Amino acid sequence: MPPSLNSLLRFVGFPRSRYRSNEQAIAALGGFLGIVAVAAISVRLLGADQAVLIVPSMGASAVLIFAVPHSPLTQPWAVLGGHVISALVGVACYQAVSSPLLAGALAVGGAIGAMHLARCIHPPGGATALTAVIGGASLHELGFAYAATPVALNALAILAVGILFNYAFPWRRYPISLMHYAAPVRLPGAWPTLTEAQIDAAMKELKVVLDVSAAEIGQVVEHAVRELARSGHIKSIELGRSYCNEQPGPAWSVRKIVDERPSEVADFDLVVYQVLRGEQKGRLGSCTRTEFARWASSEVQT
Numbered sequence: 001m002p003p004s005l006n007s008l009l010r011f012v013g014f015p016r017s018r019y020r021s022n023e024q025a026i027a028a029l030g031g032f033l034g035i036v037a038v039a040a041i042s043v044r045l046l047g048a049d050q051a052v053l054i055v056p057s058m059g060a061s062a063v064l065i066f067a068v069p070h071s072p073l074t075q076p077w078a079v080l081g082g083h084v085i086s087a088l089v090g091v092a093c094y095q096a097v098s099s100p101l102l103a104g105a106l107a108v109g110g111a112i113g114a115m116h117l118a119r120c121i122h123p124p125g126g127a128t129a130l131t132a133v134i135g136g137a138s139l140h141e142l143g144f145a146y147a148a149t150p151v152a153l154n155a156l157a158i159l160a161v162g163i164l165f166n167y168a169f170p171w172r173r174y175p176i177s178l179m180h181y182a183a184p185v186r187l188p189g190a191w192p193t194l195t196e197a198q199i200d201a202a203m204k205e206l207k208v209v210l211d212v213s214a215a216e217i218g219q220v221v222e223h224a225v226r227e228l229a230r231s232g233h234i235k236s237i238e239l240g241r242s243y244c245n246e247q248p249g250p251a252w253s254v255r256k257i258v259d260e261r262p263s264e265v266a267d268f269d270l271v272v273y274q275v276l277r278g279e280q281k282g283r284l285g286s287c288t289r290t291e292f293a294r295w296a297s298s299e300v301q302t
Contacts, residue, residue: 022249026169030066034161035059038154045150046138053135057083058154060124065162069174072213073122076159076175082122083155086111087147090132094140104133170278171252176213180277194218237271237289243296253278254300260289276302 038058042051061083064074072078090107097103111129115121132139132146139146166174173179196214203214237243242256259272269289275281287295 023172026172027067030162030165031059031062033165034062034066034158037157037161038062041154041157042150045153050136050138053131053139054150054154057124057127057131058158060127061122061155061158064122064124065158065174066165069162069166069172070176070179070213070216074174078120078122079159080152080155081118081120082115082125083128084147084152085114085118085120086122086125086129087132087151088144089114090129091144091146093129094133095143100133104130107133169250170281171249176215179215194221237292237296239271242276242300242302243292244298244300245295246297250279253280254302255285255292255296256302257292258284 035055035058039051039055042054045051046054061079064071065079068074086107089110093103093107093110097106107129108126111125112121115125128151142149162174166172167178196218199214199217237257239257239260242254244254245252247253253275254277255273256276257271258274261270261272263269266289270286271289271292272284272286273292275283275285
């Protein structure tokens with residue numbers, strides 16, 4: 001790729017990696033189900049004409065909840081608080097300012113400021129605030145009740161779909177508080193583990209705003225250090241210990257060695273394992289010790 005094109009792609013922020021196809025399909029299906037729920041509620045409460053003004057902001061929420069479920073901008077407080085607070089700000093601006101153009105601008109700016117103060121920044125909240133100003137008569141008649149129905153109700157509906165839908169996929173549980181990472185076993189001479197407080201402090205010092213949590217950053221750093229320190233896969237597989245293959249998406253799994261059957265040739269030793277996390281959780285399986293070593297990428301604490 002020509003250097004000039006590389007520079008252009010870097011300038012516009014074109015990502016070097018892409019989401020895997022299974023993640024794309026999961027996000028698309030989740031967004032579809034979330035908006036079906038929101039549209040049904042909006043149409044029932046406001047009618048089809050006004051529902052079209054409500055659904056777009058929730059459509060933006062669906063993109064976040066189902067495409068980047070672990071983003072701080074996507075967590076339940078951000079979604080519910082961001083929409084409700086923005087709705088209240090939007091209604092107040094509509095009622096206080098006669099010029100629709102000025103009221104709309106104040107609504108969006110005020111919503112951003114209010115979300116910052118309440119620590120619930122959710123980008124689609126800006127659209128919710130603007131809708132309170134440019135919406136039709138039936139929306140304006142709701143007054144501040146607009147924040148409760150349909151905004152809060154719709155937000156709760158899409159959150160419920162997000163929680164239930166993402167729960168089916170262990171690597172993308174939502175909200176992020178439901179995620180439980182297997183802790184890697186510390187290697188001899190490894191760097192000290194970074195704490196969330198230390199990561200937060202570093203981000204504040206550098207004035208960096210990232211769309212991932214400190215816990216996830218810590219996981220990335222931990223595994224990057226392990227990747228640097230080791231070569232190849234685990235060589236020693238021992239009874240009673242747990243191992244992870246560290247594969248992304250549905251292939252991710254944690255297995256514990258629960259039994260072993262030695263043979264005359266070490267390469268043909270049989271190990272029996274139980275799947276602790278990931279797909280087929282609880283299942284028992286067996287393979288040779290060599291095959292298991294090729295599967296395992298790291299030892300983990302469970």
